[in-house]
Amino acid sequence: MKMKYILPVLTLFIVSCNAQEYQITFKLDANELEAERKLGLRGNVKPLSWKKDYPLSDEDGDGIYETTVKFKTSERNLRFKFTNNEKLELEGADNRIVWFKPNETIITAHIFDEYNYYSSETINTISYSPNQIKEDIEVLRNALQVIHPNLYKYRDSVSLQKDLSELQNTLAEKSNMIDVYREVSKFAAKIKCSHTFTNPWNQGPDIKKGIFFQPDKLPLTFNRISKQIFVDKNASQYQNIKKGMEIITIDSIPSEEIMTRLAAYITSDGNNYEKRLQRLTMSGASKFELFDIFYPLEFGSKTAFQIQLKDHASGDTIHARLEAISKTHRNKVLRERFPDFGNTFEEGWQFKILNKQTALLRIDAFTIFSNDFDWTGFLDKAFETINTEKTENLIIDIRANEGGDTEVAEYILERIITEPITIDIPAQTTRYRKIPEDLKKYISTWDKRPYDWGNKLEYKGNGRYEMQSMFVPTSATYKPRKNNFQGKVYLLTSAENSSATHIMSTYAKKYKLATLVGQETGGNQKGLNGGYMFFLRLPNSRIELDIPVFGINILKDTPDTYDGGIQPDVAIQKNVNDLINGEDTEMKAVLELIDNK
Numbered sequence: 269m270k271m272k273y274i275l276p277v278l279t280l281f282i283v284s285c286n287a288q289e290y291q292i293t294f295k296l297d298a299n300e301l302e303a304e305r306k307l308g309l310r311g312n313v314k315p316l317s318w319k320k321d322y323p324l325s326d327e328d329g330d331g332i333y334e335t336t337v338k339f340k341t342s343e344r345n346l347r348f349k350f351t352n353n354e355k356l357e358l359e360g361a362d363n364r365i366v367w368f369k370p371n372e373t374i375i376t377a378h379i380f381d382e383y384n385y386y387s388s389e390t391i392n393t394i395s396y397s398p399n400q401i402k403e404d405i406e407v408l409r410n411a412l413q414v415i416h417p418n419l420y421k422y423r424d425s426v427s428l429q430k431d432l433s434e435l436q437n438t439l440a441e442k443s444n445m446i447d448v449y450r451e452v453s454k455f456a457a458k459i460k461c462s463h464t465f466t467n468p469w470n471q472g473p474d475i476k477k478g479i480f481f482q483p484d485k486l487p488l489t490f491n492r493i494s495k496q497i498f499v500d501k502n503a504s505q506y507q508n509i510k511k512g513m514e515i516i517t518i519d520s521i522p523s524e525e526i527m528t529r530l531a532a533y534i535t536s537d538g539n540n541y542e543k544r545l546q547r548l549t550m551s552g553a554s555k556f557e558l559f560d561i562f563y564p565l566e567f568g569s570k571t572a573f574q575i576q577l578k579d580h581a582s583g584d585t586i587h588a589r590l591e592a593i594s595k596t597h598r599n600k601v602l603r604e605r606f607p608d609f610g611n612t613f614e615e616g617w618q619f620k621i622l623n624k625q626t627a628l629l630r631i632d633a634f635t636i637f638s639n640d641f642d643w644t645g646f647l648d649k650a651f652e653t654i655n656t657e658k659t660e661n662l663i664i665d666i667r668a669n670e671g672g673d674t675e676v677a678e679y680i681l682e683r684i685i686t687e688p689i690t691i692d693i694p695a696q697t698t699r700y701r702k703i704p705e706d707l708k709k710y711i712s713t714w715d716k717r718p719y720d721w722g723n724k725l726e727y728k729g730n731g732r733y734e735m736q737s738m739f740v741p742t743s744a745t746y747k748p749r750k751n752n753f754q755g756k757v758y759l760l761t762s763a764e765n766s767s768a769t770h771i772m773s774t775y776a777k778k779y780k781l782a783t784l785v786g787q788e789t790g791g792n793q794k795g796l797n798g799g800y801m802f803f804l805r806l807p808n809s810r811i812e813l814d815i816p817v818f819g820i821n822i823l824k825d826t827p828d829t830y831d832g833g834i835q836p837d838v839a840i841q842k843n844v845n846d847l848i849n850g851e852d853t854e855m856k857a858v859l860e861l862i863d864n865k
Contacts (some may be wrong), residue, residue, distance in 0.1 A: 278819040286342040295325055295377040299331035307333045310356065312363075313341050313349030321351050336373075344368060350380055357381045359603065360610055361555070361596055365473075375747045382596055383481040386606055390568075391478050395444040397863070400808035405436045405709050408452070408813065411804045412459075414707060417698050417797055417819035422538055424458040429456055445478050448809040449590075450565040453533050456813060461797050462543070462766055462790070463816040465535040468556035470803055470812040471638060483594040484569040485560050489552035489602070490515060492545060493842045495527040499577070501609065503601035504590040509577065512848035517576040519567070526563070533562045537766070537792035539831045546763035546790065552602055553610045560595055580848050616668070619650040626862055627654050629680075630665040634672025634768045643676065651683050651751040661862050662753055665760040667786060667854065671767030681772065682749045684757045684781050690745045691775065694820040696735040696799060701725050711802045711815075718800045718817050735818075756865070757782035758858050761836055766790035767798060773834040775824050785858045786840050789833035795821040 282537035298307055308321025315337065316322050339346070345364040349356050357380055358364075364383070366376050378384060386394075396404070409432050412419055420428065435455045439448060453466045468480065473625065487504035490497045499513045515523050527545060536543035550559045564570065570592050577586040593601075602609040616632030629650055636643050654662060664680065702720045703711070713719075725733035759782040761773050770791030776782040799818035806813070838861065846853040 275404045286667075287340050288342070288368070290339045290370065290371055290374070291336060291344070292366060292368075292374045292376060293336045294324065295375065296333045296381045297331065297377070298333055300327075301352060301380055302507045302682070304353075308348040309335060309337070309348060309356070309752070310351060310353040311346050313339055313343050313346050313439070315339075316346070316348060320352060324350075339368070341368070345414075350378065352380065356384075358596060360599065360727070367809050381600060382594060384477060385481040385483070385594075386474075390683050392444050393448060393571070393645040394474055394478070396439075396448065398443075399438045399548070400835070401443050401448070402436060404448075404806040404808050404811075405432055405439075406433070407707075407806055408804070411710065411802070411815060412464075412708060414700050414704065415802055415815045415817060416459070416464065417713075417816065418461065418795065419459065419699075421795070421819075423458060428459075431455055443475055445809065446565060449475055449479065449811055450533075450562075451815065452806075452809075452811055453562070453565075457533055457535050457544075460536065460538050461538045461816065462535050463814055465797050465814055466563060466811060467803075467814045468558075470814065472810050472812070474810065479561060479565070480556065481594060481596075482569060483597070484562065484571070484592045485589050485595050485598055486518070486550075486563070486573060487593050487598055487601075488515070488575075489550045491847060492527070492549050493844060495524040495545065497523045497527070498844075498847055500550075501602055501606055503552075503593065503598045503605070506588050506590065509586070509588065510579070511850065512581070512617060513577045513579050515575060516578055516585075517574075519570070519574050520576075521567070529566055530559065530562050533566070534558060536790065537796060538794055540763075540788075540790060540792055540833050543766065543790035543833070544789060552598060557595070560572075568834075597647065614641045615658065617641070617643065617646055619646070619653070621653070621657055621659065622663075622859075624657075625659065626661040626663060626859070627657070627659045628663045628665065631676070632668040634669060634674075634676040636673050647679060647683070648751070651749075651753060653754055655751050659753075660755045661758065662755060663758045663760060663855075663858055664782065665855075666765060666769050666772070667760050667762040668764055669769045670764050670790070671769050674768045674771055677756070677768050677772035677775075678746070679749075681775060681781060682746050682754045685746060685748050685752065685756060685779075686754060688745055688747045689779055691779070692743055693741055694822050695741055695742075696818040696820055697728070698725065698733050698818050699731060701733055710807060711804050713800060713802050715800065718802065733823075756862075759784050760854050760858065761786040761789050761834070762854075763787055763790050763833070765833070767796070770796065770833060771822060775836055777837070778823075783838065783861075784834065785837050785838045785861065786854045788839075790834050791833050793823050793832065793834065794825045794829045794840055795819055806851065841847045 294309055298305060307324045309324060310316055310318050326333045336579045345367045346364055349358055349363055381821050435451055438451050456465050488499050489501045491500050497515045499509060499511055502509045514646055527548060530548055531544040534544040534547045548559050550557045572592055573590045575588050575590055605795045618630045621627050637639050724736060724739050726736050728734050759776050761784050765773055773789045777784055797816035797819050804813045840854050840857045845854045
């Protein structure tokens, strides 16, 4: 009986032994806030908490609020945010972070609702020697050659080695942190794999402070048709700039040239160029916007933008000088001006009966693994309602959905099939069986298995391995679920659709489960890469690059296979007039199809 108490006691003893004392002084510049303010601090390490404010005070009246906090903890860092009148700052954005340092009082200074960022002088001090650059590129070369399943699918080994040599030569002359991030990003895009890129989500604090948090962002969000860009939302000081106005030039550079030059930094599968352009579209609501990141890297960091716009409604040309702002400031303004800005994950899942004949199911993301939303319950209720209402047509809108978990796609497909179907499960191929020891210190992932596949793989020759069928079946049979839909299904697609939504579109078209309406999807019919991912951290610049482990081919890859996404059954060209007038071109088209069937 006493044995069960031994482990908890030992655990508490170990924690208390590892706990150390730290002291941090927090300084907060609140001069831009309104006069009525009650400022506090919340965080994840006691004595702070996320439920109650730890007060800050301004004893000398200079607008800088301060407090010093003592911690005793085994944690390595503190995650925190400030509050004003008990409301957390940086809504929808990451927590601030500070690393504990023993035997030292840390002083950390901040501006309310803004991240700290580096000055240009600081950025230039973070530079790398030619030998450090050479080491980074050799690690990059080795990791790609060992891990990437389709490194030479679109570029042969000679071309890729030439790219790496050019990368090293370019950085031998200019090699601060921004130079390296820019050039490595451009190199990665040449591999033509949408999962091989300098992932903004995984970069360290230097890149965030040197690039992402800079107040050099365009105060507009925009949609696009090809390389034309049109204002969606305006966070600038000129509120006469309206939705639908076309941005003709930025700093005298035509928008078409801007999009062309920035597309060189953006990854897509194969030669799916529309996907690259789509990734440059700026909603403002994403945690990281690729236009925000790469525009200043290509055209220089700005404090203001000279914009030429065309108002198609009046025919007028407008010239304006817009002050550059940070992304957090832009989001704050957009939330104030547009109540629908920054929808939550749940708000991206919508279902409604449009009329007696037709229902609409819209899903903007399949990223269920990072959300607590009861998505299965939502879908079950939606299909139950469809059957109760005896709806004849179902429109499934995934145009804004870049992908996520294929489990969602499977769950939906099982509700639109009317009889069992057996599908071929594509083979998973990789280039290695076991990660070499000298590479392990540079890579990480969320699971131990990808480091050593052991007997799970079968060697297929030509440097390729395949997951054995005893571990991955070669086919699967899907049966209609309860309340499956018996009517006509229309799937709205766009270049946004990659990964799981590309796969969903592939099966929907291959097995004639839906009529695809809209534009060609992202992804590529010649194959995708993904499954497990390794996160490569270059040893000197500390830049991170995602590298996929498996390659898959849902459709057979032959010389005649189309090098692009899934093409819709009914192709709809985006319409400038509809975009300007706020009308949904694809929705109008699919409703017309239903009326005329």
